[in-house]
Amino acid sequence: MSQQTVSSTEAPGAPRSGRLPKINPVFFVLAALLVAITLSNPNFVEPTGYMNFLKRAAPLAILAAGQIYVIVSGGFDLSVGSLITLTVVGSSMLLNNNADATWWVIPAMYAAGLAVGIVNGLVVSFLRVPSLIATLGMMITLNGAAFMWSSGSPRGYLPETFRFFGRVNIQGIPLIQFIPVALLVLLAFGSCLFWLMHRTNLGRMLHAIGDNPRAAQMSGVPLERVRITAFVVSSLSAVTAGILLGGFAGVSTDVGVGYELQAITACVIGGAQLLGGRGSVPASIAGALTLTAIFTLLNFIGLPKPVRDVVQGVILIVAVVLATYRRNRAGGT
Amino acid sequence: MNAATLIKRLPSRIERYSPALLLAAALLIYIAIALSLGLTRFLTPEAAISILNRSIALGMTAVGQTFAILVGSIDLSVAHLISASAVVSSAIMNGDPAMMVPAVLVVLLMGALVGTLNGLMITRLEVNPLIATLGMALVIQGCLASFHGKFGGSVPDAFQFFAYGVVLGLPFSLMVLTLVVVGAWVVLRFTRFGSNVYSVGGNRDTARAAGIKTDRVVIASHILCSLCASLAGLYLASRLKSGSPWIGTEGAYDLESIAVVVIGGTILSGGKGGIWGTVAGVIIFSLIDSIFNLAGVDAFAKQVMRGIIIVAAVAFYAVRSKRIVA
């Protein structure tokens, strides 16, 4: 409505003063938090300190890196938490204490994730159910399915072959002594998703459909395919996170609870725009690390859980307010 | 009026009765299952009342959520507000009938405060409603947990009349819910504020251009939403004799109330829908619950089916629209 007049005058585009490389503030916040953690616990600079931190943050970071795909495309994926549960429970059921089965169980879980992502995408694209509701339904369904499958008590232990990814540290690395496999997984998965989002057509298409789906459609963007891909990426990241979490901590039936909201929170802290059009994979990963760092810090300084909830809530709101403020100040409508 | 416009207006007529259609379908399934299992006693008026009685808290919350969604917002903090209301009311009453009125007042005031804050964050700070209310939920949860081990207390027997009292053969709580529903209907249908809710939800710019103070409408809707949640909290405190800090979250009232509202045909982006759809949605949910209980479906399978039903019901409305959703 306003656009017509806003853009009326052909201003010779007073070129924006110097395009300084804009660094997402989340990185500064993360750095500050890490300094604070170090101050409250000097042992943090030891490899065990920061490596444990990274290892523990890896699942959420991967999840956020996947969730950002759906958020950039304009939606939400609430089903990731229960997909994590399904991955852990399902792996336990399929492995059935057989360590040699890992090689096919992991692909099988990825296949399940793929199916979940496709269904989410199809329901949103073709049944036109808003993703908030579609993935909420999926979340409830998957949770029920995980329990139904295992009758509430998953059958097998997760063998060391499976737990390798989430638990093992590779020793004997110069300088840093050791490196957790989970961190390697995060680096590999994260760079894949970075490349896909920021270097390929898919990434630009995701931004386009989140920014203005109608314009994207009129420009020939295959809306459905792109949207389904976003949900698939998110689901696959959930399976990956599930494998890491199962590896890190073993079988349990409520591993995934609450992860969906944490992942969205991480993306928001990373400056993603809800309802689409803006977001970055590294910033979302940084957002996840920030969130984990906040929890760790609050743990170290011995704040009780209630305070942690309040802090998380306040940070969430402040992050969004600041992002909005920055954008408004930067001009535009 | 030519043929083309007639064709165009036909679907919008059907759409208006879709919640009723869904409700009828659920009712039919219920009756069919009851008959096929030979459980005719589940088809009596008493059974109907007991089905309705299942969803008093959800009903109250959903009425409030309808306002939030109609105005183009959403409220994820209701579940925690319900817990907080139940805990605070039972802590203040602490078995003393004299404290009933102050407790109710404090709880409603708290609801109004939470609603106002939600509304202010959304309008003045321009925070996405999902994030604003999610943040609020976390803050409430934190405040609640900081009272952990200190809650206790219980409501006096007199207060339990709210949940268990019977007036003229009808449960008192059901009458309260009916009152809330009718009240909400009157507000939406017969007050200027109600019209404004639809207008702001339909198109905020248009509403503003027509001279509506849109921020106030959003804030007021959130206050109503929170008040309804507080009322639900009071009801639960009365029903359970005491408030526990997980009462709202264990009932998943945040997501369930949203699900019920959209199943009732109110669209998530706002401006279209209404209270009767929500009522239909609530009854559908209760019926589903009862159907599952009747048919002896186990809890996990029930969950699976409930998830599918939510999506299917919303798809039922949405699939015809040409609008792109995300």
Next chain:
Amino acid sequence: MKRLLTAALSAALIASTAQAQQLNFDDPAEFARQRELLTARANGPDGEPWVQYYGDQMADTAKFKKEGPYTICFSNAGVNNAWRVTGWTNMQAEVKLHPEIKELIHVDAEGSDDKQISDIDDLINGGKCNALIVSPNTTAALTPAVEKACAKLPVIVFDRGVNTKCPVTFIHPVGGYGFGIQAGEFVAANAPTGANVLMLRIVPGVDVLETRASAAKHIFKEKGLNVIGEEFTEGDNAKTKSIVEDYLQRGKIDAVWMDAGATAVAALEAFEDSGLPLPVITGEDQQDFLMKWKAEGFKAIAPTYPTYQWRTPIIAAVKVLKGEPVPGPEWVMPQPSITAETLDEYVNDKMPPLHHAMCGCEKLPDYPAAWGGQ
């Protein structure tokens, strides 16, 4: 003005909640009673703790006598954790031992008080039930519904109780203090004097768990142990592991005390992954913990909250309907701990990791398949 009012009200609120706080989970009399029961001898056949009971007070059930076959109804708080899953399987198997039971109608409240109240309502209005078994989701909340049910039919409550004496009997093991005492005393006896103890809790505010913690704290205080922290894990393995890792980074932990054993293995793995020797630990009878214990041979005890108590309500219900006396109004059953000496009886690598070994289910029909074993 409004702000003032709010301030005043919140002050009043804090004052009144502070008062409510007096309802604490620290009852010295109960503590002493349970401490005694742990060493008392139970009545009933040896080796079948699910029909054993302390004391000799019996409930008269003649008025409930009825011709079979019976329909027994069960309002279950939920099957939302592994302990309840094992228990529920026990109960279903127990039913198979009683030909006089025609049907067990099971309604699952999915962890919601509100729903459970409706469920109980539906069950009694359905008019089909001869007896009602209730496993309440919350003590206070379910009291009115149970009272209502008592007026119509014999009610048997187990696991968590209700605040009324109206049920025929309330079946439960010794209790939370007992659990806390068993675990606390073991730690005190096996950790060095003045040892650092980390207390890992599930969530605050749950009565059974609060009493376990308060009992343990008593013992630790008594024996001069140093509690370095009390953390809530929400029963989440990953969170447990992270918390323990963080503590290990900052100092030494000699013993880990847990109010419930679900995440005991995760706590141990934190030590392993940090390359530290395993501490003195208290777990529970979950199979994964027992397996680990057996394999690594660390100092541990597994107090139990036995799942065999899920068999007893069925036994009791049948007795009640036959008019036979049952222990009542409370049926307190033994609550054994698994120790290094008895570990071999319970550890079983054929059973699933989250199976609770103290199930008394080994001789039940369909064992082990129905419990997920091989």
Next chain:
Amino acid sequence: MSTPSPAIEMRGITKSFPGVKALKGVSFSAYPGEVHALAGENGAGKSTLMKILSGVYRLDGGAVIAGGEERLFTHPLDAIRAGIAVIYQEFSLLPERTVAQNIFLGREPTRFGLVDHAAMNREARRVLSLFGSAHRIEADTVVADLDVASQQLVEIAKAVSLDARVIVMDEPTAALNEAECEVLFGLVDTLKKRGVAIIYITHRMREITRLADRVTVLKDGETAASFDHVPEPDVIVRAMVGRDIGDFYAAPATPQEIGDVVLSVRNAGNERLTNITLDLRAGEIVGFAGLQGAGRVALAQAIFGFSPFTEGEVKLAGKPALFTSPRYAIRAGIGLLPGDRKAEGLVLMQSVTDNGMLTARALSALAGKADATPFASTDQMDGLLQDLDVRAGSFSQEIKALSGGNQQKAIVARWLALAPRLLIFIEPTRGIDVNAKAGIYHLMRDLARKGTAIMMISSDLPEVLGAADRLLVMRAGELVATFERGVSEADVMLAATGEEAVAA
């Protein structure tokens, strides 16, 4: 005729948006009982001025004087209370609500505090009856069920029902046929007699001649001319355009330049179109005229596969071309520049380059490199944007800060990268200032010279007449006339409205 004190006066109004100075000290007034026409090209600042008057925007400088005192409108409500009603160009109706609810939006009649639906419908019917029996609109119809003309009338009724002292009408006739226009003109006369001050925004000279008492022309955010009488149309036009029309449009195509048939449509139709038959040739710009809702956009969307033809035969370069989605149409070589750039064309939060690359990327493999598609690399795109003289601080800046003309050129670049056979321009110069307009016309001609078939849809009749080689007129979903270049505006209007007598 005018009484001494103006009903509304605006003095030295200035207004800036980030990067744009939209109004540079404009003064304007309207007296009770007069029609003051406000003319100007699209984007001259008319709408901004009126949005300040109606409280949608806050002014940066200057003063608004209503009823003798200075007012600061911070919310539309302030303006409404001051007796100012606006009929917006973009419909501000809520599609899901009834006609009566829309008319009384935000000020529903109440009784005992409750909305009196009966009274509201009654009152709505009374207001609607002003339009006479020719055009019947039921008060309880849902607006979404109305056709475009009826919606425009509801919009007018909404303003009239306010009993305002000042009514602003922003191009109110765009969707109306001749009979409906006459109804509106009659209504304006009635309001005038009642002493209402009417600000009438239009660029149709005919309406200015028919209705106006005074005329003010805006150009580039400034008052270009102001007349206390109604001057000859060409005087107004010159003031609006600010230069000779001669070189404004590019030279027409010579017969040699017009090549083979690119698109041929035979007896095609769908829900909104009937029996469409036409040929579009390489090198030719074909203009489409008609009222709003006459089916021109529907035709473009049908060819483009957005709301496809359901019957008939379409061929693109000899091959069957009944596309069911824009993607297929684009692949086959059809491009479309939407009329509502913001809603359908731009991805506002993305960079200028990204907007230019959108289609090239959309047609490439999803996993392919975003910086080097088979159609264009980002470097080539930046070169193209430079060639089109897109002015931006940097092509990596978000496109939303650019002016309308530059945005439009970025969309043109999007299509140029694909070298389409047929390019459809819908309202190509909407919201674009005069100088940039000429640029767009010349660009269209250059494209045609390179062998592209161009379909041009515009509501600006002089523009279509000036820029097109051939003119097709649509009415009610049908093609009703074909004109060669040089036809008069009156003949086109006659065909478009289907009326017998047309005032010049």
